[in-house]
Amino acid sequence: MNRLRQIGFLLRISHSHGIMRRYFVVNGFDGALTMLGLILGFSVSEPAPLPVVIGACLGASIALGVSGVSSAYISETAERQKALGELEQAMVKSLEHSAHGQAARWVPLLVALVNGAAPLLLSLLIIGPLWLAEAGLLPRALSPLIASLSVAFVLIFLLGVFLGRIAGISLWRSGLQALLVALVTAGLIMLLGG
Template sequence: MSRKEKKFRKLYERWVLYSKITDLGEIARRYFVNNFFDGVLTVLGIIIGYFVLFINGTVYDSRSILVPSISVAVAIGISGITGGYLAEKAERDAEFIQIRRSMCMQTEIKRNHSVQMESYYPKVELKESNIEFEADFNVEQLSVGNKKETDSNIEPDRTITEDALKFATNIASLINGVAPALGGLVGIIPFLFIEVPSIETYIAFFILNTVVLFLLGAYLSHISEDSVWKYGPIMVLTGVLTAALSILLGV
């Protein structure tokens, strides 16, 4: 195994450890599904507006439709990354502060226990004549060594936890921004291949978004180990309801 492969493997193992510490998998799935769904419905609302105008006789070229749709997708992506990062950072900082407080409380309890043990046992003064052996170590050095050993045991855990929280914050905020942008951009693919959209283009758009929403529901059913027909139709029905309300408001 080459040096680069070893380095990559070590980095991958570290990321896996960080994910387990922070339970990143569950957070990432929740963020992806929620924000991808938001992106799909947001752009769906925009295209529905152009579809209503198309029905009423006002025809726009694909560029006029793509520019606002892509702009909105990029905007919600940036908003998701920024807002997600700040929100996750605040939550992770609070969690890390709580961990530090717990560690300080445990240290204080140990110190109080040591003081109680010292006060429980009476001090015995030894005379030089009573000592029948020579100590080959220094008590102070032993205590310092124990202290270093204790600190070395605590510090890595604290550092790993802090790094794990930072890693989870960055990944969660990235997913929070990429997912809605991706969800918004997937639906407008039919408008990329034609200059002036026709009724067939809008039908293709509706079919594509229906498939995307159903697949998103299928992914949720896979996570929950439930039937695909429980989540898929609900997702599609939500999209249909959004389209119907948008059309009614525009007519």
């Protein structure tokens, strides 16, 4: 509990809560749309064995996660070091061992983990029905690709709802706006793939 309180404090003094929320939504949205695109691509192409579809989606999920962690860590570290340097100049002393110094070291890691976890987690949830089908746990009447697409649309809608909650606007409207983006994306893929 003490460690969580300290993390909360570091996030507060570095004003990083909003940044982490944005990274979660933006990269989560990227992960969900990427999986939507991959699965729709497999749907409009020649039928591929389920292990091939799972392998492609899993590879993309891992790449999105690693990209999210590494890109956010590099950019956030640079930004935090710059901000710490400016604060040290203004105070005319080293803040290396202060709470601000700690925040400059730890916040980039926390932000990077959120940035990488969001697309990975959402992608894995979307791939879930494919794994269930491969394990024989999905009803045969239900297409694994359709089930995965349904999960993708629901998650994208929920990301929109989350944004609506943050902004204090209509949850339905915000969710439907996010869903509209997914439907337009799906329509483009169907149009170009068909």
